[in-house]
Amino acid sequence: MRPARRALLLAAASMPxxxxxCGFELRKAPHFAFHxxxxxxxxxxxxxxxxxxxxxxTGSVEVLTDPQQxxxxxxxxxxxxxxxxxxxxSRTSTGDISELExxxxxxxxxxxxxxxxxxxxxxxxxxxxxSYSASEALSKALEAELLYNNMQSDIVQQVMRRxxxxxx
Numbered sequence: 001m002r003p004a005r006r007a008l009l010l011a012a013a014s015m016p017x018x019x020x021x022c023g024f025e026l027r028k029a030p031h032f033a034f035h036x037x038x039x040x041x042x043x044x045x046x047x048x049x050x051x052x053x054x055x056x057x058t059g060s061v062e063v064l065t066d067p068q069q070x071x072x073x074x075x076x077x078x079x080x081x082x083x084x085x086x087x088x089x090s091r092t093s094t095g096d097i098s099e100l101e102x103x104x105x106x107x108x109x110x111x112x113x114x115x116x117x118x119x120x121x122x123x124x125x126x127x128x129x130x131s132y133s134a135s136e137a138l139s140k141a142l143e144a145e146l147l148y149n150n151m152q153s154d155i156v157q158q159v160m161r162r163x164x165x166x167x168x
Contacts, residue, residue, distance in 0.1 A: 030164030034074035036062040037163075042081040046149075047106070050156050051077075055163075071113045075166065079108035082155065084148060089129065096134055102144060103127045104151040108159065110166055118166050124158050126151040 037055060041048040043065075055061045064073050082104050089099040104126050110119035128147050132140050 030058065030160055032058070032061055032164055033166055033168045034061070036064055036073045036075075038064045038070045038073035038076045040070070040076055040078040045081050047082050047152055047156070050152065051159060054156055054160055073113060074168065075110050075112060075118060077108055077110050077159075077163070079106060082106045082152060086144075097132045100130045100132050100144075101127055102130055102147055102151070104148055104155065106155050106159070110163065112168070118168060119162065122162060124155050124162075126154055 052063045085103040087101040092098045107123045109121045
């Protein structure tokens with residue numbers, strides 16, 4: 001074996017040891033202090049579906065969706081759902097829109113079935129800039145939808161991390 005190849009293999013083989021030694025660790029699924037949760041969100045919303053899928057993927061949390069099971073849950077996540085908005089950031093010299101700022105905001109709180117608040121009213125907001133051209137309105141609308149979906153996924157991950165901080 002050539003010395004250069006041997007050095008490359010040695011460097012590649014030692015990389016896990018170096019990363020473990022510096023404290024690097026892949027992100028794990030969060031651990032929750034509760035075993036069941038009721039999602040008081042607008043039924044059938046994409047946000048509710050994604051959050052439910054993420055919670056169920058942990059394998060340690062049962063997601064209850066039937067309103068009659070609300071009192072059986074350890075905790076209840078209450079939210080009106082995410083709110084989308086757009087703000088015009090800039091215009092061209094002719095007055096046409098050239099840049100938008102897309103906002104996605106979620107307000108929520110976590111309570112027990114008895115009404116005790118375990119995570120106070122929390123707001124998570126994401127925003128992103130999008131260039132805009134009236135001549136490309138259809139493609140820009142599709143791009144905006146993709147950007148909103150990306151922001152929604154990020155908010156779901158942030159909600160998961162906040163739920164992991166809940167203490168009963």
